[in-house]
Every structure is written in C-alpha cells, then in structure tokens.
Amino acid sequence: MHAIGIDIGGTKIAGAVVDEFGAIVRSERVPTPAGDPQLLEDAVVAMIESLSDDGPAAAVGVAAAGFIDAAQSTVYYAPNIHWRNEPFREKLEARVGTTVVVDNDANAAGWAEFRFGAGRLVSDMVMLTIGTGVGGGWVLNGKLYRGATTSAAEVGHTIIGRDLEFGNNVPGDPFPQRGSLETLASGRALDRLADYAAIQYRDSFIGKMLATKGSIDGHDVVAGAEAGDEPSLWCLRVLGERLGIGIANAINTFDPLEVVIGGGVSRAGELLLGPARDAAFRHVVPGLGLNTTIRIARHGPRAGVLGAALIAAQEYAEDTGQNLQGAISGEAAP
Numbered sequence: 001m002h003a004i005g006i007d008i009g010g011t012k013i014a015g016a017v018v019d020e021f022g023a024i025v026r027s028e029r030v031p032t033p034a035g036d037p038q039l040l041e042d043a044v045v046a047m048i049e050s051l052s053d054d055g056p057a058a059a060v061g062v063a064a065a066g067f068i069d070a071a072q073s074t075v076y077y078a079p080n081i082h083w084r085n086e087p088f089r090e091k092l093e094a095r096v097g098t099t100v101v102v103d104n105d106a107n108a109a110g111w112a113e114f115r116f117g118a119g120r121l122v123s124d125m126v127m128l129t130i131g132t133g134v135g136g137g138w139v140l141n142g143k144l145y146r147g148a149t150t151s152a153a154e155v156g157h158t159i160i161g162r163d164l165e166f167g168n169n170v171p172g173d174p175f176p177q178r179g180s181l182e183t184l185a186s187g188r189a190l191d192r193l194a195d196y197a198a199i200q201y202r203d204s205f206i207g208k209m210l211a212t213k214g215s216i217d218g219h220d221v222v223a224g225a226e227a228g229d230e231p232s233l234w235c236l237r238v239l240g241e242r243l244g245i246g247i248a249n250a251i252n253t254f255d256p257l258e259v260v261i262g263g264g265v266s267r268a269g270e271l272l273l274g275p276a277r278d279a280a281f282r283h284v285v286p287g288l289g290l291n292t293t294i295r296i297a298r299h300g301p302r303a304g305v306l307g308a309a310l311i312a313a314q315e316y317a318e319d320t321g322q323n324l325q326g327a328i329s330g331e332a333a334p
Helices: 037-051 088-096 105-116 181-185 187-200 205-213 218-226 230-254 264-268 270-282 300-320 325-329
Strands: 002-008 012-019 024-031 059-064 067-069 074-078 083-086 099-104 125-130 134-140 143-145 258-262 293-296
Touching (some): 002 105, 002 300, 012 300, 037 088, 059 105, 059 300, 067 099, 083 088, 099 105, 099 300, 105 125, 105 134, 105 143, 105 258, 125 230, 134 181, 134 230, 181 187, 181 230, 187 205, 187 218, 187 230, 205 218, 218 264, 218 270, 230 258, 230 270, 258 270, 258 300, 264 270, 264 300, 270 293
Parallel strands (some): 002 059, 059 099, 125 258
Antiparallel strands (some): 012 024, 067 074
16 A cells, blocks of 8 residues: 655645655656646646556645645645635545645655654654745644644744834735745745846856856756855855744744754755854854754655655544554654
C-alpha cells in the first residue's frame, strides 16, 4: 500500500508516491497552470492519475500555500494560485475516487521534517519554507500546531520591515503586505535583488548572465555565489539577514529546539543560512534560543510532497482503522 503526495507551488506542481516505509519511490513535476483554477485542478487530477499507474493509492495528500482549513480541507485564500473558498477536497475526491486531505504546504513540509528529517529527535520545531512565498509550520509538543481556525503559523505574513514612525494609520495592502517576511525574503524577493545587483554590476557573474539570457532568477544567484561572485553573495546575504529577523521572531515566540529552513531557496545552503543564523541570534531576546539549532531541511524541496503523503496516510489510518504501516512508520498524529 502507498500514499500520494502533491505539493502545489506558485511555479510548479510536484508529486510523489510514498511507500509504507516513508520512502519516495516515484516522483513527477509539471509547471503550475497560471490564472484558471479549473486548469490547476485538472493538472492535479492528471498527476494523481499518472502516479496511480501502478495501483491506486490508499490516500492522497495535497499541500498548497495559503490559508487552509485543514479540518474541512477547504482553501480559503491562496494568493499565488488565485483560489478563494475552494472546496478542493470535495472536488478531488469526486474525481479520483479515494481519500483526499488538503493542508498547508509548510505544515506538510514541517511534518515531514519532524517525522523523518532535521527535527526527528525533538518535540518542538519551527519550519520555514522559502520558495515563491514564505510559509511556516510549527510542531509543538509533538503535534502540528494549527490554531483556532487550523490555519496558524503564517509566518510569511509577519511584518519585519514596515515603517510605522508616524503611527499605524497606513493604507492597507493586498497580501503579501509591504514589509512582510514574504515580501522581503521569498524567492521572488531574491529575484528582485538579483535584477538590482546585475544591473549595478554588469561585469559580475549575474550581470553577464542577465546580458546573455535577458532575465535571471535565484538559481543564477546561487550559481554565482557558489562561484564566488560578490554581487551574488551580497544578494544571499541580504535575503538571509531578512530571513533571520523572521527566525528571531519565531524564537522569541516559541523558543523551539529546532528551526528548519526548507523550500527551493534552501538549496543555497550555508550561503543563505550563515547570514540568517547571525541575524537571528542578534535579534533574539537574551535567555531565549540558548538550545535552538537553525539548520537546512533534510528533505529540501521534497518535504512538501512527503509530508502531504504522511498526513493523508495518518487520516486514512484513523478513518479506516487500517494500519498503513503505522500510518507510514510513525506513532504521533499530526
């Protein structure tokens, strides 16, 4: 028996088959259709059907960015994929004929890291996913913390840089708001930093890449930084320091044993984590964070699909009484 995990991102949809021991045995990836929610639904169904070629899954877990009622598997608000009040579980179950669970992508990634990754030896862990946006998943006392509406831990929408010198009577912004962690420290923010640095330093690695390709992104920045390109290193340092402010807020609030950084931008590794770690501990209240370790996620960008499958397997086991290998090799419930 197996479960399928689907991770819907702003630019790509990733899917995987996860066996009863928690191993990813097959994976796929396609671009995220832009604009039309129906096209997105069709793409997810097509991926589930493709991943079911070797036999139907016991359960399907779908992870998506945004505010999601995990109990009802309803997507209230997902800005990157243009969903509002979307009963996605109901729609998918009608089309694929198996148990479907929909949860926040950072919750899924956090659960994967807690069960099989960087946080597997602790009871309290904060997960931040740095991709198209910035997401968060909290594991407190061995369980996912969801809050009163099951949509808690939206750390990307915490404000780390807004000027309130003249009070808080400022115009409202659409999400992500100005000054938020997502606006300042996401993959899109890294793209903007890259454009700025490449134009300022046209003889640099990323400057030449911009001249050659016509556009650059975070992948080019990481490649340049690994080659020692100073403007690329500057981009990652600035992004990392911004991320560090968000990490400090999490430590000041929860004092976790682990802070785990995942998502596509985490591929930069220590080039991002070093500045983030330094900035975080400069902003932590004395006495907090003494036992906190900040590290890169073990499963990287795969954490979302793995966690989605694990959460779906857990719900399948609870609903049916059938032990999907201990809800895929674990005893704790999300």
